[in-house]
Amino acid sequence: MAEAPAVHPVAGRHRRPGLVGAGLRFLARRPRVLGALAGWSLLEGAHTFALGFALARALDDGFLAGRPATGLWWLAVAAAALAVGALGMARVYRQVAALTEPLRDELVRRVVGRGLYEAVTAAVAPGGSRHTPGSGVVSRLTHQVEIARDSFAGIVMVSRSFLVTLAGAVTGLAALAPRLLLVVLPPLLAGLAVFAATLGPLARRQRAVLVADEELAGETGTMVSALRDIAACGAQETVRRTVLRRVETERRAAVSLARWGVARALALGVGGRLPVVLLLVCAPWLLRHGVSAGALAGALTYLTQALLPALQSLVHGLGGAGARLTVVIGRLREGAPAGVPLPGPSRAPAVRGGRPAPPALTLRRLTFAYGTAARPVLCGLDLTVPAGGRLAVVGPSGAGKSTLALLIAGLLRPTGGEVLLDGRPVVAGPPGAPLRAEERVLIPQEAYVFTGTVRENLCCLLPDRTAPPGDPSLLGAVVAVGAAELVDRLGGLDGQVEPASLSAGERQQLALARAWLSPAPLAVLDEATSRLDPAAEEHAERAFAERPGTLVVVAHRISSALRADRVLVLDGERTACGTHAELVQRSALYRDLTAGWTAGPRV
Numbered sequence: 001m002a003e004a005p006a007v008h009p010v011a012g013r014h015r016r017p018g019l020v021g022a023g024l025r026f027l028a029r030r031p032r033v034l035g036a037l038a039g040w041s042l043l044e045g046a047h048t049f050a051l052g053f054a055l056a057r058a059l060d061d062g063f064l065a066g067r068p069a070t071g072l073w074w075l076a077v078a079a080a081a082l083a084v085g086a087l088g089m090a091r092v093y094r095q096v097a098a099l100t101e102p103l104r105d106e107l108v109r110r111v112v113g114r115g116l117y118e119a120v121t122a123a124v125a126p127g128g129s130r131h132t133p134g135s136g137v138v139s140r141l142t143h144q145v146e147i148a149r150d151s152f153a154g155i156v157m158v159s160r161s162f163l164v165t166l167a168g169a170v171t172g173l174a175a176l177a178p179r180l181l182l183v184v185l186p187p188l189l190a191g192l193a194v195f196a197a198t199l200g201p202l203a204r205r206q207r208a209v210l211v212a213d214e215e216l217a218g219e220t221g222t223m224v225s226a227l228r229d230i231a232a233c234g235a236q237e238t239v240r241r242t243v244l245r246r247v248e249t250e251r252r253a254a255v256s257l258a259r260w261g262v263a264r265a266l267a268l269g270v271g272g273r274l275p276v277v278l279l280l281v282c283a284p285w286l287l288r289h290g291v292s293a294g295a296l297a298g299a300l301t302y303l304t305q306a307l308l309p310a311l312q313s314l315v316h317g318l319g320g321a322g323a324r325l326t327v328v329i330g331r332l333r334e335g336a337p338a339g340v341p342l343p344g345p346s347r348a349p350a351v352r353g354g355r356p357a358p359p360a361l362t363l364r365r366l367t368f369a370y371g372t373a374a375r376p377v378l379c380g381l382d383l384t385v386p387a388g389g390r391l392a393v394v395g396p397s398g399a400g401k402s403t404l405a406l407l408i409a410g411l412l413r414p415t416g417g418e419v420l421l422d423g424r425p426v427v428a429g430p431p432g433a434p435l436r437a438e439e440r441v442l443i444p445q446e447a448y449v450f451t452g453t454v455r456e457n458l459c460c461l462l463p464d465r466t467a468p469p470g471d472p473s474l475l476g477a478v479v480a481v482g483a484a485e486l487v488d489r490l491g492g493l494d495g496q497v498e499p500a501s502l503s504a505g506e507r508q509q510l511a512l513a514r515a516w517l518s519p520a521p522l523a524v525l526d527e528a529t530s531r532l533d534p535a536a537e538e539h540a541e542r543a544f545a546e547r548p549g550t551l552v553v554v555a556h557r558i559s560s561a562l563r564a565d566r567v568l569v570l571d572g573e574r575t576a577c578g579t580h581a582e583l584v585q586r587s588a589l590y591r592d593l594t595a596g597w598t599a600g601p602r603v
């Protein structure tokens with residue numbers, strides 16, 4: 001059965017703030033390029049200025065005054081200004097490249113670093129990895145880098161062009177007749193204000209369309225690659241509904257964007273076209289107040305040949321490229337921080353609200369005995385597991401591994417000391433007080449399943465014990481722990497579970513899928529895979545190793561211990577904790593245990 005990518009409910013994305021700040025810092029580090037860009041842009045502004053001014057002079061001093069030679073001379077000036085502007089534009093492109101190429105280099109460095117990190121992590125993972133994300137990740141992300149580079153270049157070009165055009169045109173209008181500004185500036189500024197006000201909402205909607213589009217493409221891709229599994233599990237209707245929901249989301253996002261597109265048209269109309277209309281309407285008044293016919297023609301040229309196209313480019317350019325850039329850069333920054341790449345997203349952040357988060361699990365002087373006269377199974381045990389950590393618990397039979405698992409789950413009360421989850425006692429209040437079930441899930445060796453549908457068995461640890469219709473995470477959990485064949489045989493998610501007709505291993509598979517799906521950030525596996533064959537066991541353990549959140553696994557295989565960040569060797573007085581390499585050095589018991597595992601999987 002093909003593996004469908006499964007998104008775990010515990011997995012959360014944490015965005016890094018300060019995209020605008022980072023962009024400004026990037027620009028501030030390049031004052032020379034910015035200076036050169038501004039300098040060459042001035043030529044473009046000068047060209048805009050000359051366009052209307054020379055035309056006005058050609059009319060007023062030349063053709064209308066009966067001096068065609070003078071008129072032609074001014075037209076030649078306009079043509080020369082055009083050539084100078086073209087020269088400036090060519091240099092501008094060079095400077096924009098000098099600005100955008102370092103951006104691309106920086107992003108590519110991060111992306112490749114991340115790809116290498118993932119590839120190396122996969123390669124050195126115990127037991128080798130069947131997943132080799134490196135090349136795929138690099139290829140996908142470098143494509144996004146190209147989009148970021150192009151969008152950034154587009155934004156620089158349109159904003160810069162609008163500013164210099166505006167400066168050239170306003171200077172030209174003032175030089176021709178300051179009264180022209182009274183007619184042109186108010187609607188132009190009003191249009192810009194409308195545009196500025198719609199920029200944020202438009203960018204958000206553009207972003208929503210992009211994201212919805214990508215999600216639909218991703219969902220469809222997953223569906224196509226899992227067609228056989230979907231048919232086998234009888235999940236056609238579920239998948240159809242999921243895809244339709246994505247289509248509907250994208251449709252709604254597109255409609256909302258189109259509605260806001262009207263506001264964009266309004267900004268263009270008010271800022272770009274209304275000044276033209278007003279200029280024509282006010283022409284008699286302007287002529288009466290000393291504005292010449294040439295100045296009117298020059299003003300019209302500024303508006304129709306310079307300002308309107310520049311405003312159009314700005315409105316369309318910033319709306320589209322700006323949103324694309326925000327999405328892509330945000331994604332690249334999420335995935336590829338500067339310097340040392342972060343561990344995968346399955347690891348929880350180490351800070352909460354600016355303060356260091358408490359460890360996911362703390363054992364403080366933990367002591368437990370099964371009776372007042374009985375010898376304590378655990379005595380004064382201290383241990384912390386950070387959020388996102390993986391702890392393997394090993395030890396000889398009877399050392400207290402299952403007892404510890406029950407204590408962590410709050411199913412036994414400590415005789416002394418305490419167990420804290422996220423800094424708070426797992427058992428609070430009097431005996432019988434409710435346990436913090438939503439925060440931890442325990443899968444014991446003897447898995448519990450009940451008569452009912454597969455879906456009911458899987459959902460019983462979810463809030464409200466149900467999943468939304470068509471929720472793909474159910475099938476994702478089934479596939480992730482390797483229970484797809486079993487669920488297929490049972491008749492899909494709505495098939496019936498008869499506990500007595502299942503083998504111990506099959507019951508474990510269903511319990512594992514249920515626990516994998518649960519939103520509890522701490523999972524405790526007490527030999528929960530012991531009845532599976534080695535390949536299925538490896539599959540399930542790997543799924544839990546990759547599950548977001550914290551994992552404590554009572555291990556009886558060397559691969560589990562190797563995959564953990566730390567190993568706790570339980571053995572009364574000789575209890576020790578450390579990494580696999582450390583324990584091989586300093587724990588004779590651990591060496592004995594792992595030697596036994598290497599020879600055969602069971603302790």
Ligand SMILES: Nc1ncnc2c1ncn2[C@@H]1O[C@H](COP(=O)(O)OP(=O)(O)OP(=O)(O)O)[C@@H](O)[C@H]1O
Pocket residue numbers: 370377395396397398399400401402403404
């Ligand atoms: N319900 C109980 N009542 C009394 N003693 C118990 C009970 N459960 C376990 N014990 C004892 O506590 C000790 C630790 O048992 P526990 O099951 O935690 O060990 P373990 O390391 O998980 O062993 P195994 O690897 O064989 O499962 C053992 O001596 C066991 O006999």
